[in-house]
Amino acid sequence: MSDANTPSDVEPEHEHDHHDHEGPGYATPQAAIEEGDREELAYVMSLYVGTDVDAPDFVAVVDLDPDSETYCEIVDRIELPNRGDELHHFGWNACSSSCHMEGLERRHLIVPGQRSSRIHVIDAKDRRNPELVEVIEPEEVFEYDLSAPHTVHCIPDGEILISMLGDADGELPGGFLELNDDFEIEGRWEPPGEIEMNYDYWYQPRQNVMVSSEWAAPKTYYPGFDLEDVEAGNYGQRLHFWDWEDGTVEQTIDLGEEGLIPLEVRFLHTPESTHGFVGAALSSNVFHFWRDESAASRAADDASGDEPRATGEYRAEKVIDFESREHDDWDMPVPALPTDILISMDDRYLFGSNWLHGEVWMYDISDPSNPRRADSLSVGGTFGEVQEVQGRELSAGPQMIQLSLDGERLYWTTSLFSSWDEQFYPEEGERGSVMLKADIDPRKGTMELDEDFLVDWGECPAGPARAHEIRWPDGDCTSDVWQ
Amino acid sequence: MVRQHHDVTLEWPDADRETRTIAVSEDETVLEAAKRADIALPFGCRTGACGTCTGRLLEVDGAEPAAGDDGRSTVGIDGAFSYRRSPRALKDRHRDAGYVLLCIASPRADCRIAVGASVHTELVDNPWK
Ligand code: FES
Secondary structure: OOOOOOOOOOOOOOOOOHHHOOOOOOOOHHHHHHHOOOOOEEEEEEEOOOOOOOOOOEEEEEEOOOOOOOOOOEEEEEEOOOOOOOEOOOEEOOOHHHOOOOOOOOOEEEEEEOOOOOEEEEEOOOOOOOEEEEEEOHHHHHOOOOEEEEEEEEOOOOOEEEEEEEOOOOOOOOEEEEEOOOOOEEEEOOOOOOOOOOOOEEEEHHHOEEEEOOOEOHHHHOOOOOHHHHHOOOEOOEEEEEEOOOOEEEEEEEOOHHHOOEEEEEEOOOOOOOOEEEEEOOOOEEEEEEEEOOHHHOOOOOOOOOOOOOOOEEEEEEEEEOOOEOOOOOOOOEOOOEEEEEEOOOOOEEEEEEOOOOEEEEEEOOOOOOOEEEEEEEEOOOOOOEOEEOOEEOOOOOOOEEEOOOOOEEEEEOOOOHHHHHHHOOHHHHHOOEEEEEEEEOOOOEEEEOOOOOEEHHHOOOOOOEEEEEEOOOOOOOOOOOO | OOOOEEEEEEEOOOOOOOOEEEEEEOOOOHHHHHHHOOOOOOOOOOOOOOOOOEEEEEEEOOEOOOEOOOOOEOOOOOOOEEEOOOOOOOOHHHHHOOEEEOOOEEEOOOEEEEOOHHHHOOOOOOOOO
């Protein structure tokens, strides 16, 4: 693996501006808030996989500049060469974690196909007209006995790490694939066999820790959600804490039944922090995790499956619990299904989306062990109070979310995963996804739907498309890491 | 003598599309043959893991399938197709009901199959509804 040492000469906060460092991104999270420009463009994963529309998935470039004539429009589409990819999550070749790396640029988007295992590299030097420059074919990926690429983060020296959910056959175990700075496969990042299931991950280099979560084997989740698989234990419920430099698992926490399908996992942005959160989608809970330095003197508590060790250990505790709701047309109480969470750049708020209920929410996490509900919006989904915007019917609930660097605008799309969309919101395929926005008042802790904002994937030239993850050209709350 | 090709008829149950019959050789998959004939079928992994390419067997060698309880095909697929690798996206209940993964299946008989995105959605229901 790459040299990801924590530098001892990291400069203190507030002493940087744009010109004080050579590399990409911002010197600190606070610098990102103060120096980051308002997002004027968004890159959004857009897909046709699984439909009868005969077109490849594409990356949409969305105009977010309210002063522009093409505000709320898809102004460019980077079409990929093949059908069948299922674009899902993606990331940059470099972020603020390489802020001191002279010569590195936040320039290339690494765009994996979740179903195809094909990995695309897009050059976004021209922010409005990015261009596809490299394709790593699935066969090259399968050679490393990996498939189903998911989360992309850069390693601070220009290399790229991708969580892979399955082996070459779409079965377990998954692992991590590393690309070098020429976008060639370097190999497996970890010694094989460290984990069985994989999903999202985040690293905190100053603490030499990485955390990874669990969905399931690709063959389990690809076809759709089947309760039989839940009963058979085919879905994940564990968090893995890794030694970031060694690439080995130090500790695994079983979250139990209340932690079923732990998906998006986020550390606080402050590099000193060991606190973070993970949303357990199927159990409709959010867990707080943190490193307990005093663990040696304590007995293992209920939330942790492991024995304490002398050097301290990670703990996880359920801190938010969304109740299922009865619906006249559904046979069983409907779970909330919080499928995405993110932390504001100032580490003050945790945002999330309850895809089935139709809700976006914000919790004040000033005290991370006691999140306090600040506000929520009931929109789309099964119970949303707002079921259309500008006369456009919403076909699904809020799903992937992204927040402006200053924490004042929350955006979201509505597609989860093509086969799961078909099961829970079949209209999504017919009408396409939308992107919506709420204005956030971080001071008061409130959110308000911006009814003037609507981007409609129902009007794409080849037919209605789904929309998934959102990124800003110059860093965002779900991809930037600091050393 | 074993025939090298079989006639495979593709029908889109929920889409307004014309039925098409293509000759599929025994050493190619239905998905590959469809591509050769410029017919777009849905697919994802092309390794038998995702089910995106699922078809449902409607008829084998001219034999009408017996209707099951739900009115869907109950024709066994065993004689109709040979799989290149194991069809991991299909559970036993799916295989018993005549579902077939067209990305890894090569025909061993003339047959008629329901294809298109709507067939994949039959594999799993919304468990809460
Ligand atoms: S395309 Fe994935 S199973 Fe056939």
